[in-house]
Amino acid sequence: MAYFLEYLVPAESGGAELPVDDANDGFTVPVSETAERVVHVDTLPARSRIVADSLEAARTEAEQLLQHSKADTGELFEDSGDSLESGAGRRVGRFREGSGWSED
Numbered sequence: 001m002a003y004f005l006e007y008l009v010p011a012e013s014g015g016a017e018l019p020v021d022d023a024n025d026g027f028t029v030p031v032s033e034t035a036e037r038v039v040h041v042d043t044l045p046a047r048s049r050i051v052a053d054s055l056e057a058a059r060t061e062a063e064q065l066l067q068h069s070k071a072d073t074g075e076l077f078e079d080s081g082d083s084l085e086s087g088a089g090r091r092v093g094r095f096r097e098g099s100g101w102s103e104d
Contacts, residue, residue, distance in 0.1 A: 002082045003050040003058035004089065005065055007074035008043040015042045047084055050076070055092060059101060072097040 020037045048065060052058035055078070062076050073096045079089025093101045 002079050002089075003052055003055075003062075003092075004047050004077045004079055004084075005050055005062040005074045006045070006047045006077065006086060007066060007069065007071040009046055010043055010070050011041060015040050016044065045086060046071075047086055049082075059093060059095070062095060066095060066097070 017038045017040055020039055046069075050058045050061045050065070052061050058076060058078075062074060066072070066074050073094070075091055076093045076095065077087075077089035078092045081088060083089065093103060095101050
């Protein structure tokens with residue numbers, strides 16, 4: 001079974017500026033080289049694959065990943081489709097630093 005951890009990483013230095021470019025969907029264009037609208041974000045979403053044989057092992061790995069990131073919360077998904085799409089699969093737990101794991 002494939003497990004994925006979704007979490008938000010705080011952007012450094014007051015946030016990040018990202019171009020909104022619907023015409024070139026899928027292409028990376030430096031912000032300084034585009035005339036497109038720019039949005040400001042304070043957090044960047046991440047979805048990381050967790051290599052584990054069981055839910056308990058996946059939770060342990062997810063906690064370690066969060067400890068080494070700047071994020072303090074995350075949601076763990078079981079995803080047999082092995083997708084990188086946000087929210088794909090079945091959520092099997094939520095972790096919050098200081099509170100631990102919850103099922104909801």
